[in-house]
Amino acid sequence: MAIRRTTRSTAASGVASGVPDLDPVIHQRVRLGIVSALAAGGATSFTDLKAVLELTDGNLSVHARKLEEAGYLRVTKSFVDRMPHTEFDLTDAGRAALASYLDQMEAVIQAARP
């Protein structure tokens, strides 16, 4: 039992083992992909982001909602040719969170160097 719990804990935290204080919102792989894509591409439509990250509609919606709730993502809904058009953009808080995350990753690498 104890073994199973240890294994699950390691898998759940993934690369976080030994890395304290990582932002749990951005540390999730899909959300990290969304934030990275928006940081590189600026405001991006739902369709484009789904294609870039190879996600399903539902998966992208769920993770975008979490990022929006955290204040990292701005969602703009409009109509183009009477079709609904959803566009995502990174907020300043989202950019700061990604920058902070990158700093933490670099710090981990620096700390491991002899």
Added chain:
Amino acid sequence: MPQDRPPLRRSQPAARPEAAAHAHLRFIRETMARTGTFTAVPGWGGVAMGGTAVAAAWIAHQQPTVSAWLAVWAAEALIGFLIGLWATLLKARRSSAPVLSGQGRKFFLGLLPAVLVGVALTLAVYGFELDPTSKYDPRSIPVVSSLSLHLLPGIWLLCYGAGVAAAGTFSVRLVPMMGTAFMLIGAIALLAPSGWGDAFLALGFGGIHVVFGALIVRKHGG
């Protein structure tokens, strides 16, 4: 005592934090590179390239010699390349997207072979088939030197279209569609009557660039 199964593992080896950090940074870099190319196809740049191509077609049509006609289109090719490069870099810089790595590099390498084939065929025609000082009359090109000159617009459109279609596999769907449209116009140009070359070049390098550039602006930003 023989073992009929591997010993139980008491725990999974934990990933080294620095290796995991490297993996995360690589994932971020790759995602950014993919998104950069995805959105860095310049819509306004395409419209501008189309505008200069229409102007070049009009100027080329007025030229007195084959050599001058070719010089106009060579200059237009250079101007178009510089506009495309500048527009791509501008759009990429605006969105902080990398261009010369990852998918951007693949896009360039996909386009390059077909463009080089077009350049080689043009040089071959210019060097071995045509008299550069001969009179350029798009309406009645002499039969002896007409064949190669007549084929050049179709060859250029086909080569450029093949390059864009191949490179477009790393970009949005509109880009390979644009390449296919170039190839279609190029194929028709090969079969069209002699003297329609400039019109097909205006339609291809002008019209297709403007139409698809505008579509890219509308759907994927400037």
